[in-house]
Amino acid sequence: MPAQPGAPLLVALVVLVLMAVTAATVGGLRTGRAIGTAAVRAVVQLGLVALVITAVLSHLVWSAVFALVMFGVATATSARRVEAPRRWPWVALALAAGVLPVLAVVFASGAVPWNGASLVPVAGIVIGGSMSAHSLAGRRSFAALREELGTYEAALSIGLRRPQAITEVVGRRLPEALVPGLDQTRTVGLVTLPGAFVGVLLGGGTPLQAGAAQLLVLVGLLAAQTITVVVAHQLIRAARLLPPDLAGRLIP
Structure with missing residues (x-):
């Protein structure tokens, strides 16, 4: 059954946040404040969404506007996560390259009705998954370039061009961005019952319908995340998507 607003929910949320903050503090992760802030933001944002979602879902145009807002927030968030906020247009390009084709297939095929x-x-699921994959790919790639600058310079010294030298460093890191999505797909139904499956069941759908919806979501996510990571890699190779410190080192 879905959680009901009230004192029991409030107590559960507070205890869970305290558990996470305590674990982070004891483990020396230094993320306690970030966890608390994220939890408060989630409460506020979901509260606001709950107030407007009915009106949004009833009109396709407003639903499209809402999806664009989600895309904009995802772009800004991922640009900050990879420490390249001024490169947000290239982040948006990488995300759009993964999100738009997947949504086109999902709706053009008739697998999901075209309505708000x-x-x-x-769109929220696909955008969110692509954002996570992009952030992971960028953070791992840029950390590798900082740690292995000598490898990059050695590649240049033997005649490789800059894009090839960058790939020598970051190429083996990129698949790590797809690990969460791959694991979720491999273990669906055995370890987890993700949101789309549960949502369809709670909405009165049959288990078969729930399974079909979840399968579509998972495969769509894999496609969107893979394309996003590939495009991000090409932008990194071209030195279009780099944080300021790396841009200063890698661009002659």
């Missing part, structure tokens, strides 16, 4: 009630949740 479908657009917002499907």
Whole structure:
């Protein structure tokens, strides 16, 4: 059953946040404040969304606007996560390259009806998954370039061009961005029952319908995340998507 607003929910949320903050503090992760802030933001943001979602879902145009807002927030968030906020247009390009084709296939095929009630949740899932993959790819790639600058310079010294030298360093790191999505797909139904599956069941759908919806979401996510990571890699190779410190080192 879905959680009901009230004192029990409030108590559960507070205890869970305290558990996470305590674990982070004891483990020396230094993320306690970030966890608390994220939890408060989630409460505020979901509260606001709950107030407007009915009106948004009832009109396709407003649903499309809401999806664009989600995309904009995802772009800004991922640009900050990879420490390249001024490169947000290239982040947006990488995300759009993964998100738009997947949404086009999902809706053009008729697998999901083209209406506001479908657009917002499907777009949200695909955008969110692509954002996570992009952030992971960028953070791992840029950390590798900082740690292995000598490898990059050695590649240049033997005649490789800059894009090839960058790939020598970051190429083996990129698949790590797809590990969460791959693991979720491999273990679905055995370890987890993700949101789309549970949501369809709670909405009165049959287990078969729930399974079909979840399968579509998982495969769509894999496609969107893979394309996003590939495009991000090409932008990194071209020195279009680099944080300021690396841009100063890698661009002659």
